[in-house]
Amino acid sequence: xxxxxxxxxxxxxxxxxxxxxxxxxxxxxxxxxxxxxxxxxxxxxxxxxxxxxxxxxxxxxxxxxxxxxxxxxxxxxxxxxxxxxxxxxxxxxxxxxxxxxxxxxxxxxxxxxxxxxxxxxxxxxxxxxxxxxxxxxxxxxxxxxxxxxxxxxxxxxxxxxxxxxxxxxxxxxxxxxxxxxxxxxxxxxxxxxxxxxxxxxxxxxxxxxxxxxxxxxxxxxxxxxxxxxxxxxxxxxxxxxxxxxxxxxxxxxxxxxxxxxxxxxxxxxxxxxxxxxxxxxxxxxxxxxxx
Numbered sequence: 001x002x003x004x005x006x007x008x009x010x011x012x013x014x015x016x017x018x019x020x021x022x023x024x025x026x027x028x029x030x031x032x033x034x035x036x037x038x039x040x041x042x043x044x045x046x047x048x049x050x051x052x053x054x055x056x057x058x059x060x061x062x063x064x065x066x067x068x069x070x071x072x073x074x075x076x077x078x079x080x081x082x083x084x085x086x087x088x089x090x091x092x093x094x095x096x097x098x099x100x101x102x103x104x105x106x107x108x109x110x111x112x113x114x115x116x117x118x119x120x121x122x123x124x125x126x127x128x129x130x131x132x133x134x135x136x137x138x139x140x141x142x143x144x145x146x147x148x149x150x151x152x153x154x155x156x157x158x159x160x161x162x163x164x165x166x167x168x169x170x171x172x173x174x175x176x177x178x179x180x181x182x183x184x185x186x187x188x189x190x191x192x193x194x195x196x197x198x199x200x201x202x203x204x205x206x207x208x209x210x211x212x213x214x215x216x217x218x219x220x221x222x223x224x225x226x227x228x229x230x231x232x233x234x235x236x237x238x239x240x241x242x243x244x245x246x247x248x249x250x251x252x253x254x255x256x257x258x259x260x261x262x263x264x265x266x267x268x269x270x271x272x273x274x275x276x277x278x279x280x281x282x283x284x285x286x287x288x289x290x291x
Contacts, residue, residue: 003048004044006048007043007044007048010054011040011043011058014054014055014058015036017055017058017059017129018035018036018039018058018059018062019032019036020129021059021062021063021066021124021125021128021129022035022036022062022065022066024109024112024124024128025063025066025067025069025070025120025121025124026066026069026070027109027112027113031069034069035062035065035066035069036062038065039058039061039062039065042061043058043061056135059125059129059131060135060139063121063125063131063136063139064139066121067117067118067121067139067140070117070120070121071117071279072279108158111157111158112124112158114157115154115157116239116240116281117279117281118140118142118150118239118240118281119150119151119153119154119157119239119240119281120154121136121139121140121150122136122140122147122148122150122151122154123150123151123154123155123158125139126147126148126151127151127155133145133147133148133151136151146241149240149241150239150240153240169242171263172242172258172260173235173242173285175194175260175263175264175265176235176242176243176244176258176265177235178190178193178194179191179194179195179226179230179258179265180230180233180234180235180244182194183226183227183228183229183230183233184228184229184230184231186227186228187227188223188224188227191219191222191223191226191227192219192220192223194263194264194265195219195222195223195264195265196219196261196264196265196266197218197219198217198218198219198266199217199218199219199222199264199265199266199267199268200215200216200217200222200266200267200268201213201215201216201217201222201225201267201268201269201270202214202215202267202268202269202270203215203269203270203272204270204271204272204273204276205273206271206272206273206274207254207270207271207272207273209272210253210254210272212270212272213225222268230244230246232246232247232248232253233245233246233256234246234247234284234285235284235285236255236282236283236284236285237281237282237283237285238255238256238257238280238281238282239280239281240281241257241258242258242260243255243256243257243258243282244256244258245282245284247284252277252282253272254270254271254272255270255271255272255277255280255282256268256269256270256271257269257271
């Protein structure tokens with residue numbers, strides 16, 4: 001059989017699942033059509049023999065496409081759904097839109113719209129389509145454990161519970177706050193106390209232009225670099241995980257993703273590129289420990 005014809009047949013066999021994934025991610029049949037079409041274009045440019053599990057490959061590809069669309073939508077502050085109901089259907093697709101909305105549930109679609117893009121993807125793929133966290137992790141750029149936390153947080157919100165912090169949230173926040181306090185006070189020993197010996201700091205190009213080094217390795221080097229700094233830094237939730245927001249001039253300038261290992265900070269990733277920051281869900285935490 002001609003390879004292109006074979007791929008087309010396999011794609012058509014997977015189309016219902018791809019549309020189901022995309023609709024739960026995007027909530028709009030127009031965007032679903034775009035995502036499915038882009039998935040087909042990427043498949044048509046791929047060497048089919050190199051794909052071991054075509055169904056899994058297609059699910060991963062359309063998930064990445066949907067995640068990019070959600071982040072782009074967020075950066076443009078678009079609202080495809082009203083606060084109460086799914087997006088109205090276009091005339092030519094009213095029946096299809098209604099059928100898809102009924103299969104998911106309008107109330108669930110509304111709740112899904114409140115989730116951060118990474119949370120939504122982790123929840124949809126794992127809870128609705130049984131995709132393992134090991135496969136979800138690289139799509140959202142997290143570890144499997146962090147992807148599990150994203151899905152858990154989304155699940156609580158979907159079930160109507162307030163977004164409760166993880167069990168070790170308080171401990172992680174204490175570590176971040178101790179780091180910031182030591183940095184502000186120029187406390188070298190205090191910084192060493194909360195940094196893993198082999199900790200690493202990485203900065204994107206925009207953060208480098210603001211004075212950060214590309215990479216700093218080792219607790220002592222990091223402590224020296226952060227002494228007397230962090231004056232404008234505050235603890236924050238970054239895509240639902242503990243991090244730091246640096247705000248000055250009334251604007252969010254830098255976001256620090258913080259990775260902990262036990263009671264120490266193992267890695268800090270500094271993000272200052274404006275377009276990247278706009279894709280993040282950043283919530284500055286108040287002094288009392290809330291959001």
